[in-house]
Amino acid sequence: MAENGDVKLHIAMLPWLAFGHLIPFLELAKLMASKGHNISFISTPRNIDRLPKIPQTLTQFINFIKINLPEVENLPENAESTRDLPANKVPYLKIACDGLRKPMVDFLNNTSLDWIICDFATYWLGPIAAEHGVRTAYFSIYPALFLGFYGSPETAMHGDADRETLEEFIKLPKWVSFESEVRPSLFQLTRVRNNKLTVGVQNVKDSYRLGATIRACDAVIVRSILDFEPDWLNLLKELYQKPVIPVGLLPTTVNHDDNDNASWLETKQWLDMHEKGSVVYIAFGTETKPSQYELTQLALGLELSGLPFYWVLIDQRGSSDDEVLELPIRFEERTRGRGVVCKSWAPQFKIVSHDSVGGLLSHSGLSSVVEGLQLGKPLVLLPFLMDQGLIASYLVEKKMACMVHREDVDGSFTPESVADSLSLVMVKEDGKMYREKAKEMMSLFGNRDVQDKCLDELMHFLINSSHK
Known part of the structure; x- marks a missing residue:
């Protein structure tokens, strides 16, 4: 069933603990499984139990692996996703997520993998995977324009001297060479900042997590297509100096079961x-x-x-x-x-x-x-x-x-x-x-042909890069 001869990959996926991330990761998992590749989809028990059911034809290819979140002070009981707690307590969920290092090391010690597809939050995963000889790809559920606004991995991690105030941050960054109206509003930045005030210094900033994840990974997969945002996708290739692969927009497929x-x-x-x-x-x-x-x-x-x-x-x-x-x-x-x-x-x-x-x-x-x-x-x-x-x-x-x-x-x-x-x-x-x-x-x-072509290009890359 797999293409490129009979090469079947074993790919682990570890999305951030939010359904806006879990669902696109699951959509991508289903697409890769439909090509005959084996997927280990990793999350917490409650999140996995709340995911939509996958088609019967894919159950042999997708293995759901439940790992428990460690207990963290101030994180409410049974809070395993952002859906389960108010915005000002989400930073505690990120601290708990950082406690998944050990279960992930155990998983890597006991599993033969070709790739791990990870999210922005688990910035510590790339180096651990590399030690086990496993390649990592960051899958951005955000389009390229969002990533491009943050700049290079180093800029995302450590900031930019020209953007120290919120007023400066809403301007188009200097590394964007084309005209664009893309910008956040001041109130959106203020809202994000206010949601972080309740947590102590031990929490790692989102922008640092993003930059460190991108810096350590072998490739960046973006939920996008070239026809939607060509300038921004090309900018990412310049900023990251590593493969940037648009995986398609992942249009929804209807589940007729219910x-x-x-x-x-x-x-x-x-x-x-x-x-x-x-x-x-x-x-x-x-x-x-x-x-x-x-x-x-x-x-x-x-x-x-x-x-x-x-x-x-x-x-x-x-x-x-x-x-x-x-x-x-x-x-x-x-x-x-x-x-x-x-x-x-x-x-x-x-x-x-x-x-x-x-x-x-x-x-x-x-x-x-x-x-x-x-x-x-x-x-x-x-x-x-x-x-x-x-x-x-x-x-x-x-x-x-x-x-x-x-x-x-x-x-x-x-x-x-x-x-x-x-x-x-x-x-x-x-x-x-x-x-x-x-x-x-x-x-x-909604073009399935465009989606299929993007998926084929991604799988071609993952197969040809997995054993180099």
Whole structure:
């Protein structure tokens, strides 16, 4: 089944403990397994148990390996992913993740591997793998533009003298030789910084983890394609001086196994009642929880828009999150029939695939962007964090999406700006360009041939480099 003759690789995968990372890693694992390669997919027991089921045909190729997180002071019990705890406690999860060194050494001592595909957080893994004669590849679930903004591995690790203040950091870096509007907003950087204040000096900065991971690895695999961001991918090759391989955008594939469950049938029934293209779907992924202020402005904006909506709302991140968000008083009563607020998991791809959904309001996480555009649904973006701001600014630059206006310094926005952006993209003649662009992007974001070609090139590289 494997290509390149009968060469079958054994590849271990160790994603960061966040579902926004676990799911793309699993998608890549399934693609490599479909070529006959053996995958050891490593995570904690609770995370593995919560992953989507893989197709029966791939079970012989993907082995899920459960390793326990060490106990860490201030990390709530059973918190094994970012979904399980508020943002200000995520640094403790990174400290726990650093405690996986020993189980990974034990795994390497007892397993014959060709490659380990790792994430940014486990910056210590590359040298350990090298000692065991195993090559490592960093798999970035972020596009090249995000990595490019951080510069070379050394710059990511130790900083840049020209970017010591937040105001300097929002400018286009000096190593970017082409014109670009890509930049984060000040409030996104402030938010990231504030989430780190609760932890002592023992925690290693994300930018250091990223740079050290890239410096130690043998190759960088990026969730991207050349047609999407050619300038940024070429920049990475210059910055890293090592192979940079775009693995494709990993468009979602439909799992038909759960089409008949009761909650989906109920959702489908509600969607069926609405006109084609009239419903806006709202979700901000598992990583992003709005503040109470942001939630209120957003809810009032949805109400003001008059559009039917399906909103997947995370109002609490794990039981240790004591800031439970509340919708405006009588909001659900006033929007009953027109809107649904879902506070549990929802089958996003199936909902967005429905004809009645005419657009997405999203945080601009790459998975949501890919799902929306592979289905030809226009995007309204409301980014909260730095990576989201960078992706959103690039999509706006390329006329692929519209961004809700927010004040740069404090991130404030009005209900009117939410309603206006939604009406523009979903309804108004002036926003027709966004609807047409989304249809045009289907052939890029959902193209299985492009995805297959990227995968073939990656496997060719991994096979030919594994025994040199």
